[in-house]
Amino acid sequence: MLALTKPLSCLAVPFLVAGPLLAQNPWSRVPAYPTGCYYEADTFDKDVETVRSGLLEETDRQRGINQGIQLKYTDMDINDKQARLMAFMQKNPAGAQKVIQQMQAMEARAAAGDPGTIAREAELLTQLKQAREAYAAEVAQVVAPLHKAIREQPENVRVSPAVKAATDRFNGAYPAVCQKWLSPARLPNGSREGRIVALLDSYQELLKAEYIPMMEQNQMANKEFLVAMGIPVTGLAPTAATEWVYKFLGEAQSAYGKREDKPRVVQ
Numbered sequence: 001m002l003a004l005t006k007p008l009s010c011l012a013v014p015f016l017v018a019g020p021l022l023a024q025n026p027w028s029r030v031p032a033y034p035t036g037c038y039y040e041a042d043t044f045d046k047d048v049e050t051v052r053s054g055l056l057e058e059t060d061r062q063r064g065i066n067q068g069i070q071l072k073y074t075d076m077d078i079n080d081k082q083a084r085l086m087a088f089m090q091k092n093p094a095g096a097q098k099v100i101q102q103m104q105a106m107e108a109r110a111a112a113g114d115p116g117t118i119a120r121e122a123e124l125l126t127q128l129k130q131a132r133e134a135y136a137a138e139v140a141q142v143v144a145p146l147h148k149a150i151r152e153q154p155e156n157v158r159v160s161p162a163v164k165a166a167t168d169r170f171n172g173a174y175p176a177v178c179q180k181w182l183s184p185a186r187l188p189n190g191s192r193e194g195r196i197v198a199l200l201d202s203y204q205e206l207l208k209a210e211y212i213p214m215m216e217q218n219q220m221a222n223k224e225f226l227v228a229m230g231i232p233v234t235g236l237a238p239t240a241a242t243e244w245v246y247k248f249l250g251e252a253q254s255a256y257g258k259r260e261d262k263p264r265v266v267q
Contacts, residue, residue, distance in 0.1 A: 026245040037178035040262045055246040117210045124203045131196045135181040159266045215240035
């Protein structure tokens with residue numbers, strides 16, 4: 001009997017998003033990327049915060065539902081668990097063996113995941129971080145002459161011609177740097193003009209095609225076992241989609257949050 005209880009360890013895998021909302025595609029809530037280079041000119045950050053807040057609330061609510069379903073098994077008397085398992089095995093030996101084998105296989109996948117998918121996700125996150133740093137470095141290089149002119153400005157001069165000229169040069173050069181990294185415009189080959197946006201597209205594609213399906217399978221690994229044990233599973237739902245759309249939006253927010261607030265003004 002002890003061997004039969006081993007697969008139950010995967011029941012500890014957390015189910016993280018509101019069942020009634022699963023019919024909605026959380027990707028449809030992702031705001032369009034801003035086309036401007038100034039933070040003040042759009043509501044992207046506010047819109048992202050609103051969506052992320054909603055996803056987080058849904059995640060917490062669904063976690064409560066899933067944990068409640070799980071507790072119906074966890075809190076069951078051990079003798080009742082064994083009796084139900086034996087009854088299922090006697091009623092449907094082939095089905096019981098299949099469920100146990102599936103549980104064991106899914107438990108292994110839940111523990112290890114798909115190494116290739118996990119590695120690709122980690123690599124894309126690294127590339128996004130490096131791209132944000134490269135963008136910030138280019139902006140810093142463009143703004144450096146302005147900072148130098150401000151430092152060298154005579155104390156008795158409110159705005160020197162050098163500062164005014166450096167400000168104009170920065171305001172003229174910054175949009176090109178911004179477009180290079182953050183423009184969502186499509187090139188003739190269909191890819192994004194902005195290097196960071198192209199990486200965000202690649203990250204989204206990986207999450208949709210590989211990572212989220214893998215996580216959903218892991219999160220629902222024990223559903224058939226709970227049904228076999230007579231536990232109602234109405235409302236049980238995976239949370240990978242909303243969980244990882246939330247994370248994706250955090251990456252997009254980090255990128256676009258590095259834009260200038262508005263054009264520099266000398267006073």
